[in-house]
Ligand code: C2E
């Protein structure tokens with residue numbers, strides 16, 4: 317954060333920190349405008365069923381078409397959104413946009429095939445009053461089934477699980493909305509914990525997937541996580557798959573789903589639609 321400790325425990329701002337605070341305040345103002353004027357865009361990355369090669373789901377990922385700074389990725393604005401409370405509006409905007417899109421695909425291309433959209437939610441959002449009702453309401457309004465929507469929550473966010481988070485996870489389970497642990501393997505939580513937390517899926521972080529076909533240790537770790545995932549009835553999704561070798565090794569290890577540049581980077585809805593056809 318923007319404070320540093322002076323001797324004697326007094327907090328002081330140094331000029332570079334002041335500039336940073338100003339920049340973040342300005343970014344927050346711009347983000348508020350962006351949300352109101354449709355500067356945000358949702359990209360979709362395919363999630364592939366490794367047995368059939370089909371696109372089984374998509375992950376919705378936010379981008380910001382900033383009027384001066386161009387196309388921004390989430391690392392440029394999610395933390396500011398979290399610090400200012402704008403994340404609630406942002407996450408709901410993404411959920412709304414993604415639901416609209418998937419309802420369209422379901423009607424035009426998919427019939428009754430299993431297909432879902434994964435939306436990232438911030439822990440702040442998960443604990444907000446009325447959040448679960450908002451998600452359920454959103455799926456209903458768009459004529460989606462609860463199974464069509466999954467929420468992704470990062471591992472370290474679940475680690476600090478408190479009563480509010482737990483209540484939200486239970487309510488989601490009740491509403492049949494799936495939950496995936498995102499970036500699994502970057503923190504120190506166990507999959508047993510995930511099971512108790514009413515989680516349905518585990519997304520294995522790309523740091524564990526990288527080179528797993530050529531790096532024996534990497535292979536053993538991911539293999540062990542997959543054994544555990546299966547034991548706990550958690551459906552695994554490998555993230556960050558970039559090569560055919562990684563994809564094949566995952567398939568042989570019984571990993572059900574994969575996601576990564578090997579099949580496609582996050583792309584506009586029109587491009588994803590071509591993959592679905
Ligand atoms: P994430 O949920 O783990 O999403 C996966 C990230 O990995 C995406 O980055 C994606 O572009 C990137 N990726 C996918 N395949 C590959 C690959 O093969 N190699 C490499 N190196 N990277 C790959 P992105 O889109 O920049 O998003 C970063 C993070 O920002 C997301 O990580 C998620 O935690 C957060 N985020 C994105 N959209 C939203 C949103 O609408 N709400 C919230 N709360 N967070 C979001």
Ligand code: MG
Nearest residue numbers: 375436468498
């Ligand atoms: Mg995610």
Ligand code: MG
Nearest residue numbers: 498499519555
């Ligand atoms: Mg992830």
Ligand code: MG
Nearest residue numbers: 470498499521
């Ligand atoms: Mg991530």
